[in-house]
Amino acid sequence: MPNVWEGNALYTHYKVSTVSGKPLEIKEGFSIPSYDHISLTYSGTDLTGVEYKTGGSGGTTIATLTLTYSGGNLTSVTKS
Helix, strand or coil, X not given: CCEEEECCEEEECCCCECCCCCECCCCCCCCCCCCCEEEEEEECCXXXXXXXXXXXXXXXXXXXXXXXXXXXXEEEEEEC
């Protein structure tokens, strides 16, 4: 999927679907407060964590997403 510039931020859009190929249902609930830094964690090529911070890279963590995989497929995303 293409990268998209919005303001001075670069975003990568991903098409996410279930193993059967059906699009995932979108639910409300991952509301993340204003942030100015994102740190990404990988296990091999799988994105496993997203950390949102205010105050730059050494600032305060305001939200964390944990991504879980099974058999190479994304199975869950949990916000803490």
